[in-house]
Amino acid sequence: MSEKFDVVGTSVHRVDGRALVTGKPVFVDDLPKRPGQLHIALLTSPHAHALIKSIDTTLAEQSPGVAIVLDHRNTPEKRYTTAGQGHPEPSPYDARMFDTKVRWVGDRVAAVAADSLEAARKAIDLIEVEYEILEPVLSIDEAVADNAPVIHDEEDSLDVWDAEHNIAAHVVANAGDIEKGFAESDITVDVTTETQYAQHAPLEPHVVSSYLDDNGRLVIVTSTQVPFHVRRIIGRLLDVPIHQIRVIKPRIGGGFGVKQEVLIEDLTALVTIRTGLPSQMIYTREEEFISSRTRHPMRIRVKLGAKADGTLHAVLMEVLSNTGAYGTHSLTVLSNVGSKTLPLYNKAPHLRFAGDAVYTNLPVGGAYRGYGATQGYFTLETAVDRLAGKLGVDPLEWRKQNHIREGEGSPIFAALGEGREGVEQTITSSALEECIRQGAERIGWTAKRGEKRQDGSWVHGVGMSIHMQGSGIPLIDMAAANIKMNDDGSFNLLVGATDLGTGSDTVLGQIAAEVLAVPLEKVVVLSSDTDVTPFDVGAYASSTTYVSGMATQRAAEAVRDQILEVASAMLGADATTLEIEDERVIAPDDRSVSLGDIAMRSFYNEDQHQIAATRSCVPDLSPPPFLASFCEVAVDTETGRIKVLDYVAAIDCGTAINPKLAEGQMEGAVANGIGYALFEEIIFDDLGRPKTPDFARYKIPGPLDLPHLETILVESYEPTGPMGAKSISEIGINAPIPTIANAVYDATGVWLTETPFTPEKVWKALQGD
Amino acid sequence: MNLLLSINGGQLSTEVEAGDTLLDALRGNGYTSVKDGCANGDCGTCAVLIDGRAVASCLVFAGQAEGHEITTIEGVTGADQAYHPLQQTMLDAGGVQCGYCIPAMILTAADLLERNPSPTRDHISSYLAGNLCRCTGYVKQIDAIEMAAAILRGDDDE
Numbered sequence: 001m002s003e004k005f006d007v008v009g010t011s012v013h014r015v016d017g018r019a020l021v022t023g024k025p026v027f028v029d030d031l032p033k034r035p036g037q038l039h040i041a042l043l044t045s046p047h048a049h050a051l052i053k054s055i056d057t058t059l060a061e062q063s064p065g066v067a068i069v070l071d072h073r074n075t076p077e078k079r080y081t082t083a084g085q086g087h088p089e090p091s092p093y094d095a096r097m098f099d100t101k102v103r104w105v106g107d108r109v110a111a112v113a114a115d116s117l118e119a120a121r122k123a124i125d126l127i128e129v130e131y132e133i134l135e136p137v138l139s140i141d142e143a144v145a146d147n148a149p150v151i152h153d154e155e156d157s158l159d160v161w162d163a164e165h166n167i168a169a170h171v172v173a174n175a176g177d178i179e180k181g182f183a184e185s186d187i188t189v190d191v192t193t194e195t196q197y198a199q200h201a202p203l204e205p206h207v208v209s210s211y212l213d214d215n216g217r218l219v220i221v222t223s224t225q226v227p228f229h230v231r232r233i234i235g236r237l238l239d240v241p242i243h244q245i246r247v248i249k250p251r252i253g254g255g256f257g258v259k260q261e262v263l264i265e266d267l268t269a270l271v272t273i274r275t276g277l278p279s280q281m282i283y284t285r286e287e288e289f290i291s292s293r294t295r296h297p298m299r300i301r302v303k304l305g306a307k308a309d310g311t312l313h314a315v316l317m318e319v320l321s322n323t324g325a326y327g328t329h330s331l332t333v334l335s336n337v338g339s340k341t342l343p344l345y346n347k348a349p350h351l352r353f354a355g356d357a358v359y360t361n362l363p364v365g366g367a368y369r370g371y372g373a374t375q376g377y378f379t380l381e382t383a384v385d386r387l388a389g390k391l392g393v394d395p396l397e398w399r400k401q402n403h404i405r406e407g408e409g410s411p412i413f414a415a416l417g418e419g420r421e422g423v424e425q426t427i428t429s430s431a432l433e434e435c436i437r438q439g440a441e442r443i444g445w446t447a448k449r450g451e452k453r454q455d456g457s458w459v460h461g462v463g464m465s466i467h468m469q470g471s472g473i474p475l476i477d478m479a480a481a482n483i484k485m486n487d488d489g490s491f492n493l494l495v496g497a498t499d500l501g502t503g504s505d506t507v508l509g510q511i512a513a514e515v516l517a518v519p520l521e522k523v524v525v526l527s528s529d530t531d532v533t534p535f536d537v538g539a540y541a542s543s544t545t546y547v548s549g550m551a552t553q554r555a556a557e558a559v560r561d562q563i564l565e566v567a568s569a570m571l572g573a574d575a576t577t578l579e580i581e582d583e584r585v586i587a588p589d590d591r592s593v594s595l596g597d598i599a600m601r602s603f604y605n606e607d608q609h610q611i612a613a614t615r616s617c618v619p620d621l622s623p624p625p626f627l628a629s630f631c632e633v634a635v636d637t638e639t640g641r642i643k644v645l646d647y648v649a650a651i652d653c654g655t656a657i658n659p660k661l662a663e664g665q666m667e668g669a670v671a672n673g674i675g676y677a678l679f680e681e682i683i684f685d686d687l688g689r690p691k692t693p694d695f696a697r698y699k700i701p702g703p704l705d706l707p708h709l710e711t712i713l714v715e716s717y718e719p720t721g722p723m724g725a726k727s728i729s730e731i732g733i734n735a736p737i738p739t740i741a742n743a744v745y746d747a748t749g750v751w752l753t754e755t756p757f758t759p760e761k762v763w764k765a766l767q768g769d
Numbered sequence: 770m771n772l773l774l775s776i777n778g779g780q781l782s783t784e785v786e787a788g789d790t791l792l793d794a795l796r797g798n799g800y801t802s803v804k805d806g807c808a809n810g811d812c813g814t815c816a817v818l819i820d821g822r823a824v825a826s827c828l829v830f831a832g833q834a835e836g837h838e839i840t841t842i843e844g845v846t847g848a849d850q851a852y853h854p855l856q857q858t859m860l861d862a863g864g865v866q867c868g869y870c871i872p873a874m875i876l877t878a879a880d881l882l883e884r885n886p887s888p889t890r891d892h893i894s895s896y897l898a899g900n901l902c903r904c905t906g907y908v909k910q911i912d913a914i915e916m917a918a919a920i921l922r923g924d925d926d927e
Contacts, residue, residue, distance in 0.1 A: 021856040022843070023803075027804075201903055203903055204804070251868065253804075253868075285812075667907075702899070704898050
């Protein structure tokens with residue numbers, strides 16, 4: 001099934017590896033400072049819900065070193081969304097740069113640009129603001145209560161579903177007849193789960209610098225996942241023509257979705273436009289936790305109905321998502337809760353998905369690796385274990401009986417997409433059964449599941465769950481790649497795709513090198529400079545390997561064809577008989593020319609032209625990667641503490657273009673998922689003020705908090721993907737919550753329904769609370 | 770005030786404010802490999818070696834570093850940009866993703882291997898407890914440190 005490759009499938013070093021391990025200045029804040037650069041500090045709201053009655057910036061403006069003060073009186077009033085999505089963004093236009101109303105603790109009030117950060121911060125302290133404090137809405141229940149305060153009562157917001165009732169977005173999708181489905185079912189289970197606020201916590205916070213180039217064009221250097229969306233959204237917001245903006249993405253210190261947001265580019269851009277001076281803004285760690293974006297907390301109900309023989313017959317999923325103060329990604333994350341989970345068990349003819357995303361006066365939800373599927377799989381995969389329990393079957397066997405297979409579809413694919421109807425599709429590759437088999441064998445499922453094992457107060461259990469995600473957004477995402485040939489037979493690969501630390505520059509380079517039959521070092525990769533590289537929607541929705549990878553493969557194939565045409569003239573042989581091998585084009589009679597000679601001829605001698613091609617990809621499918629996840633836990637019945645002792649992720653991502661980078665994606669996603677399952681949480685006081693704005697109080701996993709994470713790459717070959725590949729970046733983060741919850745049930749007989757699974761909650765559950 | 774700092778075997782004369790941290794002084798003088806991930810001593814991305822020991826440079830006043838030998842990743846990289854074994858094995862093992870935490874992680878590991886040439890995986894985890902990484906699950910970074918330890922012990926010499 002799988003083909004033999006030379007460069008693809010090898011764990012070559014990352015193309016940016018040398019720069020990173022030697023600490024070269026490659027991140028935004030490391031780059032040389034421009035003379036006169038201003039530093040920007042932010043004044044944020046101390047209140048969860050308030051009107052700004054007056055604001056006095058006189059003293060701040062007179063403060064030493066201050067160049068400009070921005071607030072709602074001197075900035076554009078147009079509504080927009082900070083969600084870095086394609087045009088038109090499927091998120092409500094409910095935000096302003098600075099508004100007269102503040103909607104969460106951390107919302108913007110004013111910004112100061114000064115010649116030093118200290119001067120900017122001093123001036124911030126001199127701004128006088130008079131607030132009229134409004135009753136805050138601090139939970140989903142308060143948001144949907146009768147007579148709840150209206151958070152978005154402004155007239156000019158667009159595409160809010162029902163502002164009067166604090167509903168930002170609403171989604172319904174049906175297949176079959178859900179009532180009939182449950183009536184015909186022999187066994188049902190009904191589960192409701194709750195998930196918490198969490199933050200992405202990239203080690204590099206948001207950081208942007210702006211300046212005017214020699215021709216007066218606005219240059220924005222930013223740590224972003226979406227440079228082309230930044231250019232478009234900033235252009236509209238600040239009324240700057242697209243051709244007057246250049247967005248450059250250098251190396252990025254992690255994103256995980258939080259940098260799929262046009263969060264502070266508007267501030268540096270406007271300061272630079274107004275003052276003519278370079279400017280820079282870096283979120284402090286506290287601002288990153290409070291004023292940035294988060295994972296939407298959700299309450300999800302799943303009801304399953306099955307026939308006595310175990311066949312799934314009806315699935316109901318109801319979602320209440322907390323989008324916080326603004327509706328960024330509210331509709332699409334909500335849709336994804338169902339669209340990425342429900343097709344997994346496609347045997348049920350009767351399905352219903354319904355959900356609302358509600359506004360609260362709490363931090364703003366955004367894109368976060370997993371994008372709703374993380375929350376949805378908690379409910380679905382624990383409900384599945386409960387159903388199997390009621391049926392008296394091994395949950396692993398039940399899954400094998402009911403999961404989707406190659407060649408099969410699901411009515412959900414067409415019924416539910418990202419914020420709109422989806423795209424009909426059938427599964428073109430799946431090694432899920434093999435993932436389940438290998439994962440079960442490695443964890444010792446048969447020997448351990450259901451066996452009482454105790455060690456003092458610690459009881460042991462094993463759990464599993466299975467998952468699918470997607471590879472990009474079908475018929476929406478677009479990626480392009482350009483390849484040009486150089487004198488020495490090397491190539492420049494220019495992609496709009498955005499390597500945020502994932503290694504996508506390397507993976508795309510490997511795909512090009514494979515097609516062109518050259519070693520990776522002969523492909524010089526440059527990504528994400530809107531003046532130089534072709535368009536790409538950016539790094540989100542597990543799209544880069546599959547979508548940008550296919551664009552790269554097509555560009556490389558077009559360049560290869562051009563090379564063979566020149567070689568054909570040089571060798572006097574038909575192009576279709578020629579092959580490229582080891583940087584030479586070889587004729588059937590073994591005569592050959594080097595790629596360098598071909599390039600030199602086309603530059604300087606005959607039929608002179610640049611060998612180059614640009615190709616695009618808009619996928620009409622989103623082939624899902626599949627994952628079987630297993631873990632062993634120990635639960636201390638005296639304290640409620642959970643220790644994850646062993647974790648195995650068996651993943652089918654098609655061809656692993658670079659196996660170590662693929663494993664790294666899985667390990668990082670699982671680590672983040674374990675943190676979310678066990679301890680990561682933004683905690684608020686009763687006025688909605690976050691109490692956890694640093695790494696001491698918002699803990700992310702360190703090496704001592706994790707078990708050894710084992711990734712098993714189970715190969716399949718995706719016929720529509722580049723070299724058989726599918727994407728892998730998000731899926732792993734969805735698995736730890738249900739896998740751990742199912743293992744805790746195996747150990748203790750207790751179901752956990754609310755994350756994070758802190759010792760306190762587990763202990764209470766063990767007491768029957 | 771003026772300080773004379775010993776960095777990577779050389780001398781740096783620099784002006785600092787009384788409250789400046791060593792992190793401020795290093796980044797301000799172009800040592801941008803030393804990262805500022807939280808300015809609070811929690812994340813470990815600002816770690817440098819002071820007299821061979823890994824220390825969070827955001828928790829040290831610049832003035833306190835005078836008279837001590839400071840090493841950043843630039844001081845670990847060899848002449849002609851040759852890799853230290855830890856730099857080589859971080860790439861070999863696939864321990865680098867975004868790379869933001871990597872210089873500090875390599876320095877911390879160098880400190881560990883200096884005092885314990887044969888650490889177990891648990892030893893390594895304990896030593897890296899203050900070095901947060903959000904991209905990886907630490908698996909490959911621990912692999913890399915084990916591999917580098919073997920190289921530094923000369924296990925590969927046959």
